[in-house]
Amino acid sequence: MTILQVEGLGKTYTGRFGANQVKALTNVSFSVEQGEYVAIMGESGSGKTTLLNILAAFDRPTTGRVLLEGKDLASIQESELAAFRRDSLGFVFQDFNLLDTFNLRDNIFLPLVLAGKGYVEMAERLQPIAQRMGITDILNKFPYEVSGGQKQRAAVARAVITGPKLLLADEPTGALDSKSADGLMDLFTALNASGQTILMVSHSTKAASHAGRVIFIKDGELFHQIYRGGNTNEQMYQKIADTLTLLATGGDGHE
Amino acid sequence: MNKHLYGRLARQNLRKNFRSYGPFLLASILTVAMFYILCSLSVNPGLEGTFGGGTLGVVLALGTCVVGLFAVVFLFYTNSFLVKQRKREFGLFNVLGMEKRHLAKVIGLETLYAALISILLGLGTGMALDKAMYLLVSRLIGVPVSLGFFLSWKVMLATAGLFAAIFALIYLNSLRQVYVARPVELLQAEHAGEREPKAKWLLALIGLACLGAGYYISITTTDVLQAMFLFFVAVVLVIVGTYLLFTAGSVAMLKLLKKNRRYYYKTRHFTAVSGMIYRMKQNAVGLANICILSTMVLVMVSGTACLMLGMEGTLRSAYPYDVANDYGNAETGDMMRRALTDAGFTIENEARYTYMDAAAYRTGDDFSMYMPENITSWEEFCELFIVDLEDYNAVLGQSESLAPGEILLHIERGGAIQTDAITLFGRTYTIQKQTDLTIPYSGMLTNINNAYCLVVADMDELRALDRARYEQLYGMNTDMEPYQPAYSEIEMYSGFDIAGGLDEELRAHEVIERAWSDAAQEGSGVRLAGSYNIRGWERQFFVQLYGGLFFLGMFLGLLFTMAAILIIYYKQMSEGRDDRERFQIMQKVGMSRLEVRRTIRSQVLTVFFLPLAAAGVHMAFAFPILYRVLRMMSMYQTGTFLWCVLGAFGTFAALYAVVYSLTARTYYKLVSM
Numbered sequence: 001m002t003i004l005q006v007e008g009l010g011k012t013y014t015g016r017f018g019a020n021q022v023k024a025l026t027n028v029s030f031s032v033e034q035g036e037y038v039a040i041m042g043e044s045g046s047g048k049t050t051l052l053n054i055l056a057a058f059d060r061p062t063t064g065r066v067l068l069e070g071k072d073l074a075s076i077q078e079s080e081l082a083a084f085r086r087d088s089l090g091f092v093f094q095d096f097n098l099l100d101t102f103n104l105r106d107n108i109f110l111p112l113v114l115a116g117k118g119y120v121e122m123a124e125r126l127q128p129i130a131q132r133m134g135i136t137d138i139l140n141k142f143p144y145e146v147s148g149g150q151k152q153r154a155a156v157a158r159a160v161i162t163g164p165k166l167l168l169a170d171e172p173t174g175a176l177d178s179k180s181a182d183g184l185m186d187l188f189t190a191l192n193a194s195g196q197t198i199l200m201v202s203h204s205t206k207a208a209s210h211a212g213r214v215i216f217i218k219d220g221e222l223f224h225q226i227y228r229g230g231n232t233n234e235q236m237y238q239k240i241a242d243t244l245t246l247l248a249t250g251g252d253g254h255e
Numbered sequence: 256m257n258k259h260l261y262g263r264l265a266r267q268n269l270r271k272n273f274r275s276y277g278p279f280l281l282a283s284i285l286t287v288a289m290f291y292i293l294c295s296l297s298v299n300p301g302l303e304g305t306f307g308g309g310t311l312g313v314v315l316a317l318g319t320c321v322v323g324l325f326a327v328v329f330l331f332y333t334n335s336f337l338v339k340q341r342k343r344e345f346g347l348f349n350v351l352g353m354e355k356r357h358l359a360k361v362i363g364l365e366t367l368y369a370a371l372i373s374i375l376l377g378l379g380t381g382m383a384l385d386k387a388m389y390l391l392v393s394r395l396i397g398v399p400v401s402l403g404f405f406l407s408w409k410v411m412l413a414t415a416g417l418f419a420a421i422f423a424l425i426y427l428n429s430l431r432q433v434y435v436a437r438p439v440e441l442l443q444a445e446h447a448g449e450r451e452p453k454a455k456w457l458l459a460l461i462g463l464a465c466l467g468a469g470y471y472i473s474i475t476t477t478d479v480l481q482a483m484f485l486f487f488v489a490v491v492l493v494i495v496g497t498y499l500l501f502t503a504g505s506v507a508m509l510k511l512l513k514k515n516r517r518y519y520y521k522t523r524h525f526t527a528v529s530g531m532i533y534r535m536k537q538n539a540v541g542l543a544n545i546c547i548l549s550t551m552v553l554v555m556v557s558g559t560a561c562l563m564l565g566m567e568g569t570l571r572s573a574y575p576y577d578v579a580n581d582y583g584n585a586e587t588g589d590m591m592r593r594a595l596t597d598a599g600f601t602i603e604n605e606a607r608y609t610y611m612d613a614a615a616y617r618t619g620d621d622f623s624m625y626m627p628e629n630i631t632s633w634e635e636f637c638e639l640f641i642v643d644l645e646d647y648n649a650v651l652g653q654s655e656s657l658a659p660g661e662i663l664l665h666i667e668r669g670g671a672i673q674t675d676a677i678t679l680f681g682r683t684y685t686i687q688k689q690t691d692l693t694i695p696y697s698g699m700l701t702n703i704n705n706a707y708c709l710v711v712a713d714m715d716e717l718r719a720l721d722r723a724r725y726e727q728l729y730g731m732n733t734d735m736e737p738y739q740p741a742y743s744e745i746e747m748y749s750g751f752d753i754a755g756g757l758d759e760e761l762r763a764h765e766v767i768e769r770a771w772s773d774a775a776q777e778g779s780g781v782r783l784a785g786s787y788n789i790r791g792w793e794r795q796f797f798v799q800l801y802g803g804l805f806f807l808g809m810f811l812g813l814l815f816t817m818a819a820i821l822i823i824y825y826k827q828m829s830e831g832r833d834d835r836e837r838f839q840i841m842q843k844v845g846m847s848r849l850e851v852r853r854t855i856r857s858q859v860l861t862v863f864f865l866p867l868a869a870a871g872v873h874m875a876f877a878f879p880i881l882y883r884v885l886r887m888m889s890m891y892q893t894g895t896f897l898w899c900v901l902g903a904f905g906t907f908a909a910l911y912a913v914v915y916s917l918t919a920r921t922y923y924k925l926v927s928m
Contacts, residue, residue, distance in 0.1 A: 086845025097840045101529040111845050113525045119516045142451060
C-alpha cells in the first residue's frame with residue numbers, strides 16, 4: 001500500500017518585489033510504500049530541506065501535490081494542520097529540538113499531552129518505547145544532563161509515541177559522534193523492521209546505507225534512486241558512494 | 256581603524272537596537288526632565304517667597320533627592336538588561352576582529368550619544384513642562400502666579416552633572432561586562448544552559464510567615480502611636496516576604512502543581528507550568544521589585560491624595576469656627592468679637608462655652624490621673640473634654656436634661672464603654688445616654704489620642720471635677736501646692752463664623768493680630784488668655800504641606816510607574832527571545848498557532864499581572880494600618896481614603912493594562928517571528 005505519494009512537486013521562492021525567483025524544487029515525483037525505509041540524499045542546497053518541509057506541511061508547494069494515505073495535504077485546513085502533524089507524522093531533527101524546560105519523559109509526552117491524552121495511557125505507551133530506545137533509566141533527566149545520542153533517542157521516542165504513519169527524519173545523525181550515529185541507525189533499522197515507515201533526509205553516506213531505498217536529488221530535481229535489493233549495508237554504501245561521485249562529476253541522472 | 260567608523264557604528268547600533276534602546280532613552284529623558292522640574296520648583300522664588308514657602312521647598316527638595324537616588328538605581332538597572340541582550344553582538348564584533356579597546360570605544364560613543372540625547376532632550380522637556388508644573392503647584396497651594404519664565408543655571412548644571420555621572424557609571428559597568436568576558440562566552444551569553452531550579456521549601460515558608468506577620472500587624476494594630484513604628488516593621492516584613500515568596504514560594508508552588516499529574520499533564524498547564532518554573536527563576540526578583548514598586552506607588556498616591564482631598568474636612572474638625580479664641584476667657588472673646596465688628600465683619604454664627612480639657616488614664620470604666628501598673632499601650636492614655644449641660648444645649652440647640660450625678664457620653668475615639676457608670680477622678684457618674692453629638696471643639700478632637708466627650712449637669716459639677724483631678728495629682732506629688740482657682744483646667748472657647756470667603760478670613764487674621772497685640776499692651780485693661788486662630792490662615796500651612804506632598808506623591812508615583820512599566824517591558828522582551836526557540840519546537844511537534852498564541856497570552860498575563868495582583872493584596876492588607884498612620888496626620892475620613900485607594904489602584908491598573916497590550920503584541924511578534 002502506498003503511504004506517501006509525491007506528484008510533480010515544485011517550489012519557487014520569490015524574492016521581494018518579484019525579483020530573484022529561485023527554484024528550490026522542480027517536478028519531483030516519487031512514492032513511499034507502507035513499511036519502507038527511504039533515504040533522500042543530496043548536497044547542501046539541493047532542495048532536501050525544502051522537500052522535507054513540504055512533506056511535513058510546514059511549507060506549501062508551488063506546483064504539484066503531496067498525498068498522505070491518499071489525502072492531499074493541501075486540503076487540510078490551517079487549523080487542523082497541527083493536529084494532523086501530531087497524529088500522522090513523527091519528526092526527528094538534526095539538533096534534537098528537545099525542550100530544556102522538560103525532562104526527557106515530559107519531552108516525549110509532549111505530543112500526547114497536546115493531543116489531550118491522560119497520564120495513564122501516556123505512561124503505558126512510553127514504557128515499551130523507552131525500553132526499546134534504552135532510555136528507561138534516564139527518563140527523569142533533563143536534556144542538558146544527557147549525551148547527544150541519548151537526546152536523539154529521546155527525540156525518536158517522542159516522534160514514534162503517537163504511532164505516526166510516517167517518521168520524517170532530517171539529518172538525524174548530523175550532530176552525533178560516529179558511535180552514537182551507528183547506534184541510532186541500528187535503532188531506525190529495528191523500528192523499520194517492526195513496520196514503521198521512515199523517510200530520512202541525510203547527506204551521510206553511512207546513514208543512508210541503512211535505508212531500503214535511496215533517492216538522490218540534485219539542484220531541486222530527482223536525479224537517481226537505488227534500491228537495496230539483497231545488498232548488505234557495505235555494498236549499499238559502495239553503491240551510494242559511486243552515485244555521489246557521479247553526481248559530483250556532473251553525470252546525467254537516470255532511473 | 257577609521258575614526259569615523261566608531262561614530263557610525265555607534266549611531267547604527269542605537270538605531271538598530273531601537274526596540275530595546277528606545278524605551279530606555281525615553282525613560283532616561285523623562286527621568287532627567289522630572290529631576291529638572293522638581294529641582295527647579297524647589298528653588299523657584301515664585302513659590303519660595305510666598306507664605307509658608309519654606310515648607311513646600313523642603314518637601315520638594317526631599318522629592319528631588321528621592322528622584323536623584325532613584326535615577327541612579329533605575330537607569331543602571333535597566334541598562335544592565337540592554338548590555339545582557341547585546342553581549343552576543345559584542346561577541347560577534349570581537350570575533351570579527353575588533354579588539355576590546357575598539358569595542359570600548361564604540362560602546363563609549365554609544366553611551367555618549369545616549370547621554371547627550373537624554374540630557375539635552377530631558378532638559379528641554381523639563382524646561383517646557385516646568386512652567387506648567389509651576390502653574391499646577393501654584394494653583395494647588397493657592398499662591399498668586401508670578402509671570403515670566405524661571406530658569407536657573409544652577410539647576411540645569413546640577414541636572415546635567417548628575418546624569419552625566421550616572422551615564423559614566425553605566426559606561427563603566429558595560430565595560431566591565433565586556434572586558435571580563437571571552438569572545439566565545441560573549442557569543443554564547445544568551446544560551447547559557449540552565450538547571451531546573453530546586454524548590455526551597457524552608458525559604459518559601461519563611462516568606463509566607465513574614466508576609467503573614469506583616470499583614471497581621473497591619474490588621475491588629477489599633478494603637479495610633481504604635482502604628483507609626485509598627486508600620487515600618489510591617490513594611491520590612493512584607494518586603495522580605497514578597498521577595499521570598501516570589502523567588503522560593505513561586506517555584507515551590509509550581510513544583511507542587513507539577514507533582515499533581517492530573518493537573519500537570521493537560522495541554523494548557525503542561526507548557527505553562529514548566530515554563531513558569533524557569534521564568535520565575537530568572538525573573539522572580541524583577542517581579543518582586545515591580546510588586547514592591549507598585550505597592551509604593553499605590554501607598555504614596557492614595558495617601559497623599561487622601562490628605563489633600565480630606566484637607567477641608569480635617570481643617571473643619573481642627574478649626575470648627577472661622578475665628579476662635581481657644582483656652583481663653585470671656586474678656587478675650589469679647590475683645591475679639593469687638594475687633595471683628597469694629598472692622599466691619601458680619602458675624603454669622605457664634606458659640607461660647609466653658610469646658611475642661613484634661614488628660615487621664617482609662618482603666619475599664621475608670622478615668623483617673625493614676626498611671627496603671629502595667630501600661631500596655633497608648634490607648635489607655637486619653638483626653639477628656641467636659642462641658643456642662645447648659646452650654647451643651649445652647650451650642651447644639653438640644654434640650655437634654657440631666658439629674659445630678661448623671662452624664663452624657665460621646666466617644667470620639669477609643670474603646671466602647673459597656674457599663675452604666677464611670678468613675679472620673681474618683682467621682683462616679685451614671686451614664687444617662689451615649690450620644691453621637693459633641694460640641695465642636697478644636698484642639699483635642701484632632702489629636703491622636705483617644706478622646707471622650709462628657710456633659711455634666713452643671714457648672715458646679717464641672718468645678719468639682721476640676722478640683723478632684725487636681726487632688727489626685729496633688730496626692731501623688733507632695734511638692735505641689737494645694738488647690739487654687741489658678742490651677743483650674745477650666746477654660747472658655749469663643750468661636751465666630753464671619754461672612755465672606757477665604758479673603759475675609761485672611762483680613763480677619765490681620766485685624767485680630769493687631770487687636771491682640773494692642774490688648775497685650777500694658778494698661779489695655781484686657782486680661783488675655785489662650786490663643787487665637789483663624790481657619791483661613793491656618794489653612795495655608797495645610798495647603799502648603801498637603802499640596803506639596805500631593806504633588807510630590809503624584810510626581811513620584813508617575814516616575815515609579817514608569818520604572819515598573821519599563822522593567823516589565825524589558826523582562827518580556829528578553830524572555831521573548833528565549834521563548835522563541837521553545838515555541839518553534841512546540842509548533843514542530845504539533846502545537847497549533849492558536850495554542851501557541853493562547854499559551855503565550857496566559858504566560859505573559861501571569862507574569863504581568865502577578866505583581867499587580869500581589870500589590871493589590873498588599874494594599875488591601877495595608878489599608879488598616881495606613882488608615883491609622885493617616886489618623887496621626889489628623890485625617891479621619893475612612894470613606895475618602897477608601898476612594899483614594901480604589902482610585903489609585905484603578906488608574907494604575909488601567910495604565911498597566913495599556914502597557915500589557917502593547918507588550919503582549921511585541922512579545923508575540925518576537926516569539927512567532
